Amino acid sequence: MEIKEEKLAGKSVIHLAGNLDINAAKALEDKLVPLIESGEKNIIIDFDQLNYISSSGLRVLVFAANKLLPDKGKMDFCGMKDHIKQVFEITGFLTIFRIFPNLAEAISAK
Amino acid sequence: MDQKITIPLTNQISEIERVSDIVNQIGGQHDLSGEVLFAMNLALEEILINVIKHGYKDDNEHEIIVRLSLENGELTAEVEDDGIAFNPLDAPTPDINAPLEERPIGGLGIHLTRTMMDRTEYRREDNRNILTVSKKTV
Numbered sequence: 533m534e535i536k537e538e539k540l541a542g543k544s545v546i547h548l549a550g551n552l553d554i555n556a557a558k559a560l561e562d563k564l565v566p567l568i569e570s571g572e573k574n575i576i577i578d579f580d581q582l583n584y585i586s587s588s589g590l591r592v593l594v595f596a597a598n599k600l601l602p603d604k605g606k607m608d609f610c611g612m613k614d615h616i617k618q619v620f621e622i623t624g625f626l627t628i629f630r631i632f633p634n635l636a637e638a639i640s641a642k
Numbered sequence: 643m644d645q646k647i648t649i650p651l652t653n654q655i656s657e658i659e660r661v662s663d664i665v666n667q668i669g670g671q672h673d674l675s676g677e678v679l680f681a682m683n684l685a686l687e688e689i690l691i692n693v694i695k696h697g698y699k700d701d702n703e704h705e706i707i708v709r710l711s712l713e714n715g716e717l718t719a720e721v722e723d724d725g726i727a728f729n730p731l732d733a734p735t736p737d738i739n740a741p742l743e744e745r746p747i748g749g750l751g752i753h754l755t756r757t758m759m760d761r762t763e764y765r766r767e768d769n770r771n772i773l774t775v776s777k778k779t780v
Contacts (some may be wrong), residue, residue: 553687554655584680586687587751594745601743615680622757623750624738 534581535563541639543574549581552589560589564596573605576638580611585619597629606630610638644713645672653694653704653723661686661708665719672712678777681758682717685775688751689721689730697725697771716760718776728771729764731756 533556534549544567552560567575577593597607610632612620620626632638649664651657662683669679690706698704709720736749756762761776 554658554691584683586684587747587754588687588691590750591747594742594747597742615677618758619684619754622738622754624740627739628742628745 533559535559537563537567540576540635543576543639544572545576545578545635545639547578547581551584552582553584553586554588557586557588557592561592561595564592565599568596568599568605571603573600573603575600575605575607576635577607577609578611578635578638579609579613579616580635582611582613582616585616587623590619590623590625593625593629608632608638608641610635644711646709646711646713649708649710651690651706651708653698653706655691655694657706658687658690661690665710668710668712668717672779674712674717674779678717678779681777682719682775685755685759685777686719686721688755689773689775692730692751693721693723693725693771697723697728699726712779715778715780716776717779718761718774720772720774722770722772724770727766729766730773731762731764 533551536547538545546563600607608630611634612631632641645668647664649661651660665682665686666679686708693706704724707722711718730752733749733752735753736746755775759775760778763774765772
């Protein structure tokens, strides 16, 4: 899985491309944890090019989101394909995360 | 057109990718939908990770056999292992309504498997766990 990071309008945007399986989950954790520990409070995960996610990926997202909680940080999502949204729906993740249709809306959200 | 393929693997996380490559090959050859392949690859990853991480009391190498078949309008995978007797389908459904800080992560994989596959069955035979999952292709 490819991970690209950029800063847009004061938020850290993480673009994922490919499959977020158990192997990719470790790489994502290694990207997110230092980012959060360095003080980043606004993260957007762009799923536009993501084709697959398993519970290993979900685990990293929950871990990261919990790390943001004490400082009232936020982690939002955008560009979710149908299969991925289905996984979020089945696991109840739609109720704990904000999901925007596209990056522009995610960036402008408060 | 039907197809059957048997994939022996060792209990290493790195082996899982080999299985999904074969699932995708079958999918390409038989024009299976993205939805079917997604569900099957997800189910197999979750099942195999469970077996590899929790199925054995020792650190030895073990063989796991995955049998894939495409017949009667279904893509079926049978995962056979010689680990401790365990039926993952008995695991309780995790609380998917808990607030973020109370979210359980354990159990999500099997919950996803049960929900996204059309059929899931477990049996124990000759000291082996056999978990079968199927997804309709038509």
